[in-house]
Amino acid sequence: MFRKNGGGKSPALSTTIFREYRQAFLPRSHCSRRCFWSCLHPNSLGCSPSFDELDVFPILVQAFDDGFENFASLLSANMTTAAGGARNMDKNLSFYIDGEWVSPRGGRTHDVVNPATEEVIARISLGCEEDVDTAVAAARKAFASFSTLSVVNHLELLRSLTTIYARRQFELAEAITSEMGSPIEWSRTAQAPAGYDHLVEAIKVLESTDFTTRLGNALIVQEPIGVCALITPWNWPANQVMAKLAPALAVGCTVVLKPSEMAPLSAMLIADMVHEAGFPAGVFNLVNGDGAIVGSALSKHPDIDMVSFTGSTDAGIAVAQNAAVTVKRVCQELGGKSPNIILDGEDFAEAVAKGARRCFNNTGQTCTAPTRMLVPASRLQEAARIAADVADALIVGDPLSSQTQIGPLANASQYSKVRRLIDLGVEEGAMLVTGGSTHPVDTKVGYFVRPTVFAGVSPDMTIAREEIFGPVLSIIAYADEDHAVQIANNTVFGLSAAVSCSDADRAEKVARRIRAGMVHINGAGLDTGAPFGGYKQSGNGREQGRYGFEEYLETKAIFGHS
Structure with missing residues (x-):
């Protein structure tokens, strides 16, 4: 919205554009005010204004309503203050x-x-x-x-x-x-x-x-x-x-x-x-x-x-x-490599869809993410199709867009690791149902990876054993309930797990057999009053x-x- 004038010292702003933003963003909420500020001051990325700066908004608006010249002068002065003394550069290089x-x-x-x-x-x-x-x-x-x-x-x-x-x-x-x-x-x-x-x-x-x-x-x-x-x-x-x-x-x-x-x-x-x-x-x-x-x-x-x-x-x-x-x-x-045991029942499709979405939350970068989905062997293909539909429907892209559901991986190192493990999954014989290590079509820069679903994964494959920490779901087939529990516990980790079943008592019995610090039944969320931690190499305390x-x-x- 701003362009630099001659010497690059003061911002030039269209009165029409400002009026539009004044009407759309100015009122009440801090969220709206911050959106407004970022439109006025694009250089603020990564060094957001303090609420002292947000408090000048009513003054700026009054100046605008009194006349654009008054507004432009006051806004320029505020931006000089916000960018100049700048707590941000000095403080970013300091320790508290x-x-x-x-x-x-x-x-x-x-x-x-x-x-x-x-x-x-x-x-x-x-x-x-x-x-x-x-x-x-x-x-x-x-x-x-x-x-x-x-x-x-x-x-x-x-x-x-x-x-x-x-x-x-x-x-x-x-x-x-x-x-x-x-x-x-x-x-x-x-x-x-x-x-x-x-x-x-x-x-x-x-x-x-x-x-x-x-x-x-x-x-x-x-x-x-x-x-x-x-x-x-x-x-x-x-x-x-x-x-x-x-x-x-x-x-x-x-x-x-x-x-x-x-x-x-x-x-x-x-x-x-x-x-x-x-x-x-x-x-x-x-x-x-x-x-x-x-x-x-x-x-x-x-x-x-x-x-x-x-x-x-x-x-x-x-x-x-x-x-x-x-x-x-x-x-x-x-670390964690959380199993999600989905027992056969009438709510199977819903459980698979919920499990896939939970795996992909936070772009898969959650230690408790249910990345190993265990399903009855007879329903493996059905589960793969449902999970793929979930993955394909997710919007990958600009994290600043309110529509985006999958952002980039957090850093270059993680980006390389996740792509390497996806490729390794293919090399070791897992069936790539959707996704993969290639860059999403709509993104040209950034550490983006498509939500990926593997099926036919065996418990000894690398993608079934290592914590990938990305939007990658491995679907593993089991023969019966005992086999499912055995697969779930066949890991060095023991942070979290999940069990889905329409019979809550049966689900609890299975949950008690899993060697993990937390077990979520039918998608139940965390409670901040409950203990958070794991068994085995997932930590202590x-x-x-x-x-x-x-x-x-x-x-x-x-x-x-x-």
Whole structure:
């Protein structure tokens, strides 16, 4: 909408175009205002305006209504402010330590790439061991006082953070879409709200928890474990940060957060929110970086009392090995290869369609995605047809479009991995029903992969055993119920599973036989009060609700207290 005039110093805007956007977008909702702002200021991609900037809208409109010259002058001044002092460039290169944004000690940087356009949208600093030492020291110092605050104080801070998070939720959604490619409607309705849900749940649990109990002649006291390192992935950035941060802060721990360097922008917005909420300096710290240096330094650090890690199993093993030297607690949510047992019955077609859609949600980049669909051998072809129809109906494309259902894969590395595994599935003899590794027809750039369905997959094939983390569904035939359970459990993973059956009692019996931390019957969704975590190489420990609180608490017995 803008073009640069002569010297490129001031924007030129058509009064007609502005009037159209003024009528369409200006009113009430922050979402509409943000759409309006992005139309006026296209260079804001990846560095969204703060709500202070959104608050100038009524002033801008009044200036427009009073006369276009007044409006143009005021708008130009606002854009100079928004683009000039810019928190964005400086802050993106900074770390949040001890209550302020500070310059890193090292000089390494990393480009954050929009996976839909393959363009650089931000540049961040990558930390070094000295940065980690500084952040940990700040957290250790703050722990002495923060851990002794009352539950009332912690609730006040959490409620303030929840209010701020709700106010900035659409801003957060846009950051998630730009950094990891989640379709904007999915970011607004699933990605960003997930973090809010964890905050609400943490408040609920804290309000109802008594951290002291009597047992015989002992007083049993639960106390915050100390300084926690939170290491989070790129696929559900806000969700994973808040699943760890909310309970840690609630019980009185202090933290150092290392978000994925692939998707750090949303985490940096959350740092702003924590600051605005008024948490004491040092309680929350953020150091960007890669796993090899920052992740390793955190997990080895002698002043870190606990590590909560979400990511690949290989990375989780490295974290555990590093942490073992100082015998610190490690809570891990790792990989998955979730089975979805669909038992024969009248609701078979609906169950197959629902299972396929759940597999493809978030472009298949969900650790609990039901990527192994187990169906009766006699209905294999029927299941393949239904799943293919679901895949072919999904809209793949620009994640900023409200119509898009499948966005790009989050980064170039993941794009290469998913395409390689699809090709390997074909090479190993699986039947490619739809999709494949070629680029979707309507996309010319970006890390896009078509929703893909394989049928006739045998349990020993690579695509049936490795976590692909893309929109790829493998349909496996079973002979009977016992065979289905055997296939479901024939994996090193045990994070999640699903069972579909019109007979709920039968479904529950099958669910109890599956070696997984969570089982969804007939498509039931998650509950943020229920434990989230897995068996076997899918990790240890639990997140969410009261179970999540336990990971951040130590238990002390005091004898002789009357």
